[in-house]
Structure formats: structure tokens, C-alpha cells
Amino acid sequence: MSIASWYCTVCGYVHRGEFPPEYCPVCGVTGERFEPAADALQGRGRVMSQQWRCLTCDYMHTGNVPPDTCQVCGAGPDQFELVNPPEQHILPQGTEGTIVIVGGGIAGLSAAESARQAAPKATITIVTRESDHPYYRLNLTRYLAGEITGNDLPVRPENWYAENSITILLDTEVTAIDAKAKKLHLKGHPDLPYDKLILALGAHPFVPAIPGVNRENVVTLRTRVDAERILARCSAGSKCVIVGGGVLGLETAAAVVLHKVQVTVVEGFEWLLPRQLTRTAGERLAKKARKLGIDLVFNAKIKEFDGDEQVRGVVLESGQILPANLVIVTAGVRSNSYLARMAGLEVNNGVVVNHHLQTSNPDIFAAGDLVEHQGTAYGTWAPAQFQGTIAGMNAVGGDVVFAGIPRSNSLKVLGAEMFSIGQIHPDDASYEMFENDGESYDFFVFRDTRMVGAILVGDTAIAPVVKKLIEAQVSCADLLAVASDAKGIRDELRKKIVR
Ligand SMILES: Cc1cc2nc3c(=O)[nH]c(=O)nc-3n(C[C@H](O)[C@H](O)[C@H](O)COP(=O)(O)OP(=O)(O)OC[C@H]3O[C@@H](n4cnc5c(N)ncnc54)[C@H](O)[C@@H]3O)c2cc1C
Structure with missing residues (x-):
């Protein structure tokens, strides 16, 4: 049985199969955004193929030839060196363990x-x-x-x-x-x-120790069983409060509102997805969420979950009470x-x-x-x-290294294109930032001419190129020489999209 691997150039998801999938199950982009990936998982023979080490990031690729691009840092095939002759990859131990x-x-x-x-x-x-x-x-x-x-x-x-x-x-x-x-x-x-x-x-799921948190109908979403429990409580006209305006909170809100449930997201920070987005990007997303019928409350601190056995409402420290038949806590893991x-x-x-x-x-x-x-x-x-x-x-006796990958996030369900990667809240003034709040939103962060973070909202077509640049940690001096603002950077990166 021959199995190929396909690598999603947007989020890094690896799909196994003869053809790329129609849609990426992780970030939702179409199959066109997939590239043949390391065939490290190919075949079921005893002998693992040759091993190639990426000179940029140490990622180990298994195959007869080096990959077109490094799965981790985007380096080209000339950036790989052959590590050992194939015989040495007959697994020495564990094969019968x-x-x-x-x-x-x-x-x-x-x-x-x-x-x-x-x-x-x-x-x-x-x-x-x-x-x-x-x-x-x-x-x-x-x-x-x-x-x-x-x-x-x-x-x-x-x-x-x-x-x-x-x-x-x-x-x-x-x-x-x-x-x-x-x-x-x-x-x-x-x-x-x-x-x-x-x-x-x-x-x-992390559940903060808020009074009343043990009442029935205060739930979390991690397993299929949790999802069934939530679905069973999503009746039209009922009221749901979602605690946390992060990626999971927002996706859950967008899903629950489709069941004609009145949904309010309560966020302690000043905007949505504060870890992944700038204020401007978060506010764009908030507009989109409100259009879908989701209410948003920012800067909110929860005092208690009111009720008896069942939760009846969420009491905020401001004194506001949000009626609720269901509370879903999405406060991290x-x-x-x-x-x-x-x-x-x-x-x-x-x-x-x-x-x-x-x-x-x-x-x-x-x-x-x-x-x-x-x-x-x-x-x-x-x-x-x-x-x-x-x-x-x-x-089972391999010698493969995980060299780390930049953290990235995208959104499902909401119908809003959003991509955020790397460092988007710089710690000091040594970073250079470019922001474009036009038809779409682009935000790029550079340090010493290397791109270290980016946010794209609305149009995420350049996400694979951005990801590669950030992962490869290469100098973008050429790019910065021809582009003086975020729009210019986007236009230049657009030219690099591989179709
Ligand atoms: C609703 C939802 C949406 C998400 N959306 C995204 C997204 O869009 N993009 C993204 O990148 N990530 C997303 N994530 C996060 C992503 O799903 C996780 O990062 C990923 O599933 C982690 O996989 P894992 O195998 O490490 O852990 P898990 O999937 O949590 O698996 C751990 C397993 O260990 C089992 N287990 C635990 N303790 C024991 C025990 N003592 N004995 C036996 N078994 C045990 C658990 O039951 C479970 O089966 C989402 C998560 C959720 C819940």
C-alpha cells in the first residue's frame, strides 16, 4: 500500500493519502494549499529510507531524496544533508518490543x-x-x-x-x-x-474557581461527549453565556448561535482573541461576530454563576446579570x-x-x-x-528531532478568514511593526529584518508565504527595501504565492 503525505502550507497539518484532501481539517483551506510533504511515514517495510537533516532547523526528513521544502523551516532541498546510509536505519531495537x-x-x-x-x-x-x-x-x-x-x-x-x-x-x-x-x-x-x-x-479545560461553577449546565468543550451535551441543551430561544473570547470561545459561540440560541461572550480583556490579535484586528472580528447575532461583553469579571442546581445567570462584578440556561467555559487548557x-x-x-x-x-x-x-x-x-x-x-529506535514550530492560529465556523502567527505583541521597542487597516487587515512584525509575527484578517491568501518567511527566519531586507508599509509588504508577498 503506497501512502503519500501532504503538508498544509497554512497550518502545517499533515494529511496521509494518495491525494491532498479537499479541505484542510485543521484550518479549512482548500486542497490547493497542500504540498507533498516529507514521506517519512511512507511504506511499512523494516528499512526506513535515507535520512536528511535540514541544515537550518535540524528537522529530519526520511525519503530517498531531500524534500522540496523543509516541513519546519521552509528551507529548500539544497539545505539538506544526508545523515546516514540506509542500512543504519534498519531499526536496531523495539521492532519486536x-x-x-x-x-x-x-x-x-x-x-x-x-x-x-x-x-x-x-x-x-x-x-x-x-x-x-x-x-x-x-x-x-x-x-x-x-x-x-x-x-x-x-x-x-x-x-x-x-x-x-x-x-x-x-x-x-x-x-x-x-x-x-x-x-x-x-x-x-x-x-x-x-x-x-x-x-x-x-x-x-481550565475552569476558574468562580462561585457556582459546579452548577449543572456550566460545562466545557473538550470531548465528543461534551459536544453532545451542549447540543442537547441548544434549544431555540434558550440563553447561553460563553466565558472567554479566545479562539475556542468564539468558534463555540458561532456554532451555538446557529441553533437560534441567544449567545453572549464574556471576555475579561478589551478585545477578542487578545493573545492572537491586536486591538484593531480584534475589533474587526467583533463586528463580524455581532453581525452573526453574538453579543459581546468586554472588560468583564465574573462574580458568580447564579442559580440553584441549574445555572440561571452569570453575575458580573459590574452588577450586570446575564441570564443563562447554559454556560460554556472556554478559559484555556x-x-x-x-x-x-x-x-x-x-x-x-x-x-x-x-x-x-x-x-x-x-x-x-x-x-x-x-x-x-x-x-x-x-x-x-x-x-x-x-x-x-x-x-x-x-x-522504536529512530533518531528524529522536533525542532519546534512557530505558533499559529486560524478560525473555523465564524466565516471570517483569520490567520495569526508568531510574535504579535513585541516585548520591547526593537521590533518594527507595519499595520494596514483597509479592505482587509494586515499586521507584520519584524526584528532585525526577520519577520517574526503576522496577523491577516479578511484575506489570508498570503498566509503560506508569511508562514514560510517566519519559519525560515531569513532576512527580509530585500522585501523591506521595496515595501515601506503593510500594504506594500502584502503586495510583494502576493507575488510569491505558488499556484
Ligand atoms: C473544540 C476544540 C476546537 C479546537 N480547534 C483547534 C483548531 O482549530 N486548531 C488547532 O490547532 N487546535 C484546535 N484545538 C486543539 C487541538 O484539538 C488539540 O491541540 C489536540 O487535539 C491535542 O491532541 P493530543 O493528542 O495532544 O490531546 P487530546 O486530543 O486531548 O488527547 C488526549 C487523550 O488522552 C486521553 N487520556 C487522558 N488521560 C487519560 C488516562 N488517565 N487514561 C487513559 N486515557 C487518558 C484522553 O481521553 C484523550 O483521548 C481544538 C480543541 C478543541 C477541544
């Missing part, structure tokens, strides 16, 4: 997939406490909006797991990791031994690091991993929303997928 992966999200699935492709004889088991096979968690807002059905959610069909000899234990919770004895304690099941363990436990911490692994804001995605225990790898790599806990899909793939390869 037992790999256990905890977590049935995209990081866990990607780890299983790459481990299987690199080590056909390994015993691979995924343990997840969810009842569902791994699904497109990021598309739960599209599911809420009715844009997709439940059948569109699974990443792989159910028979894929048996076909690839991957055992998946659903509804199975890991209660402890015995790192010394190399086994897991499971709730209601016998212990599960491992040779190499991959932790992909993800994250859980926290790493599910408890098990790792109890097992003695190094944990900071997430489980600390090195460039090989190895934890402080060499037999335990970790990936996805669970981890912190070089101080960064990404909390987004593409890095989780990418890290999972690398952790899977390394757990």
Missing part, C-alpha cells in the same frame, strides 16, 4: 501510526479513556455548528486499527505509571507492561500531567521533553498538549500531530 501509548487523541494516534510504519513487528497498544476511536477533536465546533456529521469525526475508520495490528483499549483509564517495573495500572483491568511508553494524555508527575517525571507547565520528545525517563516519550518543549506548550493540533509522529518513530 511492546509499545504502549496512553491517549487516543491525534498525538497518540500519530505515534501509533509512525511506530507501526517504522517497526512492523512491534506490539502496539493505544489506551484511551474515551469511548470513541481517535477523532478530529478540533472539528467539534464544526460538529456543533452542523457543518459536519458524527461520521466525519473519526480520523481513521474502525477497521484501520485491526488492519494495522494496533490494539486500542477504549473506555480504559490509566490510574498510575510504575516506571520502575515498566507497567501501567489500569482501572478495572490487569496491569499493562511496556518496553517503551508514549504519553499522549492531552489537556483538560491545562496539561494532563498528573500521572507523569506522580511517576517522578520532570513536569513544568507540561511534561518536559527534549528534542527527541523523550521525558526525563529514557523509556518514556511524550507528545501533544501534554508536553512542554523548550518552554512551549503548544495546545494546538499540528504540533500535537507532528510531535506524536516523531515520538512514535523514536520509541
Whole structure:
């Protein structure tokens, strides 16, 4: 079976299949924005192909030739060096070992997939406490909006797991990791031994300790079960308050309002998506949200969730009371690091991993929303997928490096094109900024002639070019020599779009 990989040039999502997908399930762009990606996941033979190291960022590419562009930094094929002759990539260990992966999200699935492709004889088991096979968690807002059905959610069909000899234990919770004895304690099941363990436990929604937060109908959105619970409460004319005006809050609002629910988003900051957008960009988005019928309250501090068993309203410190039959808290996530911490692994804001995605225990790898790599806990899909793939390869004896990727975000469901990447709130005056608030909104941040951050609202066609420039960390002196304002920069970058 020949499987190609396709790389979304906007968000970094990797699609496996003979053809690029019609739409990117992560950022929604059309298949035209996909490029052939590293064929690191190709084939199921024992011998991994040649390995190429990107001289710019150390990204490891597996294939017979270097890639057209580096998946991480955008460098060209001439920027890759051959690392080792192919024989050395016959996996020395783990091919017949037992790999256990905890977590049935995209990081866990990607780890299983790459481990299987690199080590056909390994015993691979995924343990997840969810009842569902791994699904497109990021598309739960599209599911809420009715844009997709439940059948569109699974990443792989159910028979894929048996076909690839991957055992998946659903509804199975890991209660402890015995790192010394190399086994897991499971709730209601016998212990599960491992040779190499991959932790992909993800994250859980952060819920601030506001009085009344335990009332029924104060909910979060992380799992398919959460989405079903919300849908069951979305009756026409009911009132929903969403706590948090970030990406998830806004997408959820745009989905819920489609069910003729009166929706109010409460944001503590002065504008929407404060982490990803400038005030001007946030205000443009607010206009769009209001047009959809979403009410917005800024600078708001919540005093309590009023009610009895059921929530009846959200009381703000200003004295304003927002009536509510449903409150959805979207206030960020926290790493599910408890098990790792109890097992003695190094944990900071997430489980600390090195460039090989190895934890402080060499037999335990970790990936996805669970981890912190070089101080960064990404909390987004593409890095989780990418890290999972690398952790899977390394757990079966590979030597692949995760060199980090700039954080980027885009919006679904709202019908508003928005792309934000890198550093958009500079810490000091050494950064140069260019802003264009015209038909569309463009914001570019440079430091020492390198582009380090950007926001595009309205027209995001140049997003792949922007992403490449930021990732490649190359000097943009030529660009700045011909373009003196944001509009000029956009026009110049437009010329570079590959069609
Ligand atoms: C509604 C929504 C929309 C999103 N939209 C976007 C978007 O547009 N773009 C984007 O980049 N990102 C988005 N994200 C974030 C993205 O989905 C996550 O970054 C990504 O799914 C993380 O994958 P993961 O595999 O690391 O963790 P998870 O998907 O959280 O998977 C962790 C798994 O571990 C399991 N688990 C945890 N503890 C245990 C245990 N003790 N025993 C057994 N199993 C356990 C969990 O049940 C789960 O199956 C969105 C998230 C949500 C919820």
C-alpha cells in the first residue's frame, strides 16, 4: 500500500493519502494549499529510507531524496544533508518490543501510526479513556455548528486499527505509571507492561474557581461527549453565556448561535482573541461576530454563576446579570500531567521533553498538549500531530528531532478568514511593526529584518508565504527595501504565492 503525505502550507497539518484532501481539517483551506510533504511515514517495510537533516532547523526528513521544502523551516532541498546510509536505519531495537501509548487523541494516534510504519513487528497498544476511536477533536465546533456529521469525526475508520495490528483499549483509564517495573495500572483491568511508553494524555479545560461553577449546565468543550451535551441543551430561544473570547470561545459561540440560541461572550480583556490579535484586528472580528447575532461583553469579571442546581445567570462584578440556561467555559487548557508527575517525571507547565520528545525517563516519550518543549506548550493540533509522529518513530529506535514550530492560529465556523502567527505583541521597542487597516487587515512584525509575527484578517491568501518567511527566519531586507508599509509588504508577498 503506497501512502503519500501532504503538508498544509497554512497550518502545517499533515494529511496521509494518495491525494491532498479537499479541505484542510485543521484550518479549512482548500486542497490547493497542500504540498507533498516529507514521506517519512511512507511504506511499512523494516528499512526506513535515507535520512536528511535540514541544515537550518535540524528537522529530519526520511525519503530517498531531500524534500522540496523543509516541513519546519521552509528551507529548500539544497539545505539538506544526508545523515546516514540506509542500512543504519534498519531499526536496531523495539521492532519486536511492546509499545504502549496512553491517549487516543491525534498525538497518540500519530505515534501509533509512525511506530507501526517504522517497526512492523512491534506490539502496539493505544489506551484511551474515551469511548470513541481517535477523532478530529478540533472539528467539534464544526460538529456543533452542523457543518459536519458524527461520521466525519473519526480520523481513521474502525477497521484501520485491526488492519494495522494496533490494539486500542477504549473506555480504559490509566490510574498510575510504575516506571520502575515498566507497567501501567489500569482501572478495572490487569496491569499493562511496556518496553517503551508514549504519553499522549492531552489537556483538560481550565475552569476558574468562580462561585457556582459546579452548577449543572456550566460545562466545557473538550470531548465528543461534551459536544453532545451542549447540543442537547441548544434549544431555540434558550440563553447561553460563553466565558472567554479566545479562539475556542468564539468558534463555540458561532456554532451555538446557529441553533437560534441567544449567545453572549464574556471576555475579561478589551478585545477578542487578545493573545492572537491586536486591538484593531480584534475589533474587526467583533463586528463580524455581532453581525452573526453574538453579543459581546468586554472588560468583564465574573462574580458568580447564579442559580440553584441549574445555572440561571452569570453575575458580573459590574452588577450586570446575564441570564443563562447554559454556560460554556472556554478559559484555556491545562496539561494532563498528573500521572507523569506522580511517576517522578520532570513536569513544568507540561511534561518536559527534549528534542527527541523523550521525558526525563529514557523509556518514556511524550507528545501533544501534554508536553512542554523548550518552554512551549503548544495546545494546538499540528504540533500535537507532528510531535506524536516523531515520538512514535523514536520509541522504536529512530533518531528524529522536533525542532519546534512557530505558533499559529486560524478560525473555523465564524466565516471570517483569520490567520495569526508568531510574535504579535513585541516585548520591547526593537521590533518594527507595519499595520494596514483597509479592505482587509494586515499586521507584520519584524526584528532585525526577520519577520517574526503576522496577523491577516479578511484575506489570508498570503498566509503560506508569511508562514514560510517566519519559519525560515531569513532576512527580509530585500522585501523591506521595496515595501515601506503593510500594504506594500502584502503586495510583494502576493507575488510569491505558488499556484
Ligand atoms: C473544540 C476544540 C476546537 C479546537 N480547534 C483547534 C483548531 O482549530 N486548531 C488547532 O490547532 N487546535 C484546535 N484545538 C486543539 C487541538 O484539538 C488539540 O491541540 C489536540 O487535539 C491535542 O491532541 P493530543 O493528542 O495532544 O490531546 P487530546 O486530543 O486531548 O488527547 C488526549 C487523550 O488522552 C486521553 N487520556 C487522558 N488521560 C487519560 C488516562 N488517565 N487514561 C487513559 N486515557 C487518558 C484522553 O481521553 C484523550 O483521548 C481544538 C480543541 C478543541 C477541544
